[in-house]
Amino acid sequence: MSDRRIVLTRPDDWHLHLRDGAMLASVLPDTARQFARAIVMPNLQPPVTTVEHARGYRARINAALPAGVRFDPLMTLYLTDSTSPVEIERVKASGFVHALKYYPAGATTNSENGVTELKRISAVLTAMEKHDVPLLIHGEVTDPAVDVFDREAVFIERHLSPLVDAFPGLRIVLEHITTRAGAQFVAEAPDNVAATITAHHLLLNRNALFAGGLRPHHFCLPVLKRETHRQALLQAATSGRPKFFLGTDSAPHRRHAKESDCGCAGIYTAHAAIELYAEAFEQANALDRLEGFASFHGADFYRLPRNADRIELERRVWTVPERIGIEDGDSDDAIVPFRANQPVLWQLVEQPALNR
Numbered sequence: 001m002s003d004r005r006i007v008l009t010r011p012d013d014w015h016l017h018l019r020d021g022a023m024l025a026s027v028l029p030d031t032a033r034q035f036a037r038a039i040v041m042p043n044l045q046p047p048v049t050t051v052e053h054a055r056g057y058r059a060r061i062n063a064a065l066p067a068g069v070r071f072d073p074l075m076t077l078y079l080t081d082s083t084s085p086v087e088i089e090r091v092k093a094s095g096f097v098h099a100l101k102y103y104p105a106g107a108t109t110n111s112e113n114g115v116t117e118l119k120r121i122s123a124v125l126t127a128m129e130k131h132d133v134p135l136l137i138h139g140e141v142t143d144p145a146v147d148v149f150d151r152e153a154v155f156i157e158r159h160l161s162p163l164v165d166a167f168p169g170l171r172i173v174l175e176h177i178t179t180r181a182g183a184q185f186v187a188e189a190p191d192n193v194a195a196t197i198t199a200h201h202l203l204l205n206r207n208a209l210f211a212g213g214l215r216p217h218h219f220c221l222p223v224l225k226r227e228t229h230r231q232a233l234l235q236a237a238t239s240g241r242p243k244f245f246l247g248t249d250s251a252p253h254r255r256h257a258k259e260s261d262c263g264c265a266g267i268y269t270a271h272a273a274i275e276l277y278a279e280a281f282e283q284a285n286a287l288d289r290l291e292g293f294a295s296f297h298g299a300d301f302y303r304l305p306r307n308a309d310r311i312e313l314e315r316r317v318w319t320v321p322e323r324i325g326i327e328d329g330d331s332d333d334a335i336v337p338f339r340a341n342q343p344v345l346w347q348l349v350e351q352p353a354l355n356r
Contacts, residue, residue, distance in 0.1 A: 004315040006287060006346075010307040011274055011294035013038040015136075015175050015196045015247030017266070018061060018073075020044055022328035025064045027252050027335070030270040030324075032071035034348055036307045039074045039136070039247070042101055047078035047113050051090040054097050074098045074302075076136065080113055081120045085127035092131040098302060099134040099173070100124075104155075106142045108221040108265055114138075118159055125167055134171040134302065139182065140222055149206075152222055153181040164189055171301070176201065176249045178222040180232035186243050187236065194301050196247025197237045200267045200338060202280035205230045216258045217336050220251070221265040237293055238286035245298035248273045252335045254326065269338045271324060276338070278313055278346040312349040319343055 013031060016038040018024050031038055040061065042048035048057050054075040061073045077083070077091065079100045091097045102121075103114030115121055128135055139160060140151040156174075164172065174186055174195045186195040198220075206224040209215055218224065236244050250273060251266025258264055269276060274294065281290045299306045322341050323334035 005349075006278065006290065006313045008274075008291045008311055008313070009295035010034075010036045010309045010311050011246060012036055012298055012307070013248050013250075013270075013273065014173070014245055014298040014302070015039055015041065015198075015249050016270070017041045017043070017249070017251040019252060020057070020060065022326055023252055023254075024061065026324065026326045027250075027268070027270055028061065028064050028071075029066050029069070031250070031273070032065060032069045034274050034311060035071070036309070037072040037074055037304075039076060039099065039302075042076045042078040043103065043108075047080075048076070049078050049080060049083065049113075050087060051077070051094050051097055053077075054094070058096060076101045078103070078113065079115055079121060079124070079135075081116055083121065083124050085123050088124060088127035088131055088133055091133050099136050100128065101136045101138070103138045104140060104142050108138060108140075118163060125163075125170060129167045129170040132169075132171065134173060136173045136175055138222075139174050139177070148223055149225060152177070152179045156181055156185050160185070164193055168192070173247075173301070176222060176247060177233065177236075178225050179229045183232045183236040183244075187239075187241065189243075191243075194243045194245065194297075195236075196249070196298075197233055197244055198247065198249045198267075199269050199273060199276035199280060200224075200249075201230065202234050202237060203230075203276060216260075216263040217338070217340070218267065219258070219263055219265055220249070220267045223265075234280060234284050238281055238284045238289050240289050240292055242292070242297040242300060244293065245301065246277060246294045247298075252324075254329065254333050255323075255336050256333055258336065267338050268324070268335050271337045272320060272339065272344050274311070275313065275344050275346040275348060279344065282345070313346045314349045315345060316347045317343050317345055318347050 013035045105114040139155045177195045205227040250270035252268045253264045320339040
């Protein structure tokens with residue numbers, strides 16, 4: 001490592017939205033050029049609720065890969081009130097489904113089929129604990145009486161803390177944490193509890209939603225929080241603790257779906273993901289800890305081998321394009337990426353000789 005170059009073991013993305021169809025084909029190359037593997041979210045329409053659904057989705061992802069590119073999609077199932085413990089046995093036997101995703105019903109994009117009450121899935125959670133299948137949690141309450149900026153902290157108090165106590169052997173990932181409370185809970189929890197952190201929550205606070213006007217392309221769920229929370233996340237990510245690892249939550253939407261009277265939640269960061277994390281770690285003078293966060297901690301938690309090949313980043317300023325096209329759309333209805341028309345300070349270098 002030098003001041004201007006970083007060589008990393010090829011990282012993985014432990015929380016990713018790829019969508020399907022033309023959108024999948026358009027965004028997948030961005031992820032595959034930098035990450036070896038990714039935990040793929042199951043909130044399609046209809047959702048991926050069975051191993052057979054996941055098998056078909058995985059085949060479509062592999063078919064969309066550019067020729068010669070190696071990338072392993074790690075599949076997940078969408079947990080519902082009607083998920084059966086028998087399906088957990090199929091997950092364990094599949095070899096390609098690696099976790100189940102818990103969305104509180106109505107919490108975020110395509111979550112209307114999510115779990116209504118945790119007590120409804122106690123038998124499934126027992127089976128997951130028995131078969132060592134991780135539970136991935138979107139940790140927010142949907143109670144309309146709770147302020148949107150408090151929903152993560154309230155979820156931890158009402159639901160996550162009792163869940164951890166009730167299922168001490170269940171591996172749990174609290175996805176895309178956004179608060180000091182989230183970072184502190186995970187840090188103090190047993191070793192079977194971990195968290196992913198996004199690049200945009202490391203780089204932005206909630207002021208970014210209103211900078212010069214309403215900024216729909218900075219709207220995500222969980223929503224951006226105060227600067228004190230951003231600082232807490234940055235401290236957790238750069239701490240070197242294996243409980244915290246990279247999960248972009250990169251979530252592509254067409255421009256019209258973001259710029260509307262009821263815009264979709266989600267920020268597209270896959271085009272510059274590892275570069276954006278490098279920026280955040282550089283802010284904290286912790287570039288020496290980026291490899292652990294990006295390349296080691298997640299693989300170790302999921303009990304998968306670390307990648308053998310490497311990537312290289314160079315400190316070189318480049319400008320993000322205004323739009324990223326979708327195969328079946330026009331330029332005006334393309335994806336508006338994070339930092340559109342703005343600079344990024346690090347850039348991935350193509351170094352085939354390193355990937356051996």
